[in-house]
């Protein structure tokens with residue numbers, strides 16, 4: 001079997017992502033005839049220490065620069081070096097990629113080139129074994145379906161005319177299966193459309209498929225969402241809670257947090273007061289990047305003050321990197337980590353970061369990027385690693401629902417064995433899983 005999974009070819013090409021910008025797709029072919037491909041996403045609100053994607057031409061020109069250099073790196077540098085390796089030796093493949101690149105942030109070959117190969121090999125190996133990617137990566141234990149976070153109102157870098165806060169997310173903690181959670185989200189999303197129409201607000205959408213109205217204040221977004229949840233017939237907080245990703249690095253100017261919609265200019269402590277006020281007033285259970293990615297002291301204070309009432313997630317702060325996560329664990333910063341494979345660049349390193357988080361009892365929210373493709377690997381990753389939380393944007397738009405639909409299929413495939421994480425995904429809510437995973 002092992003010999004059959006030896007890599008025969010790796011071929012990359014440039015394709016477009018959901019924003020219409022170029023990205024990398026890699027196709028892996030194995031000796032036994034198995035062929036599988038994987039596509040790499042791309043972020044807009046990136047952390048400063050993310051692994052670096054390779055982009056062609058002048059960085060100042062425009063955001064949608066090509067990836068032909070990354071494509072050439074796969075075809076001309078990586079493919080010859082990996083030919084003949086076993087695709088089912090993920091650690092070996094990834095170690096070879098890391099060594100071939102030789103830089104800390106993967107800037108020589110490009111994290112987009114490297115992750116494309118890492119993922120394509122995993123997919124091909126899973127297919128050769130006739131397993132789903134979640135089974136291949138997670139084994140027989142993999143059976144807990146994550147709680148989805150649906151980003152239904154977009155702002156910040158994903159919708160510049162919208163709220164200062166990048167993401168307002170529905171969290172269907174009270175559903176009893178993933179399929180039901182998806183229905184909660186889709187129905188509420190559609191009700192939000194009508195709430196906006198009734199209020200005379202536009203229903204244009206941002207990068208992740210959520211609506212992006214221009215509002216008078218940031219809190220107005222929450223009021224509209226609560227109205228939509230109720231209109232859909234659900235109980236806010238109990239059945240559907242709320243999560244935020246302010247992506248606060250994007251709000252900072254000269255060390256101050258600027259909230260344009262509220263006319264506020266706040267210190268780190270005052271920004272924390274602002275979130276505390278919101279947590280007291282609204283059913284918010286998850287708060288991602290509430291402060292900027294260089295404000296480690298602020299994060300420590302915020303975690304000490306709010307960490308037992310809300311999940312505090314580090315995204316730009318940790319960039320899926322064990323080194324930064326370890327610093328967070330050692331200094332009491334955050335209670336949760338966002339997991340984006342392209343922030344670190346290989347599957348093996350992504351799994352190592354997840355394991356470190358789980359050992360330290362940090363929760364893991366597996367995440368898409370704002371520039372996506374129809375690749376569904378993150379859905380499998382969330383189940384494989386028992387991550388219990390996933391965010392993939394609104395329950396609308398092809399590249400977002402591809403992930404949710406994949407989870408529906410996994411849930412069906414698992415049948416009676418499937419367990420929906422529900423409240424167990426959030427230790428601070430004190431819930432338990434409906435069956436032991």
Ligand SMILES: O=C(O)[C@@H](CO)OP(=O)(O)O
Pocket residue numbers: 042043044045046167208245247315338367368369370371
């Ligand atoms: O900040 C985030 O969490 C992500 C995904 O929602 O955005 P981006 O991919 O633009 O970094």
Ligand SMILES: [Mg+2]
Pocket residue numbers: 245247288289315316338
């Ligand atoms: Mg984020």
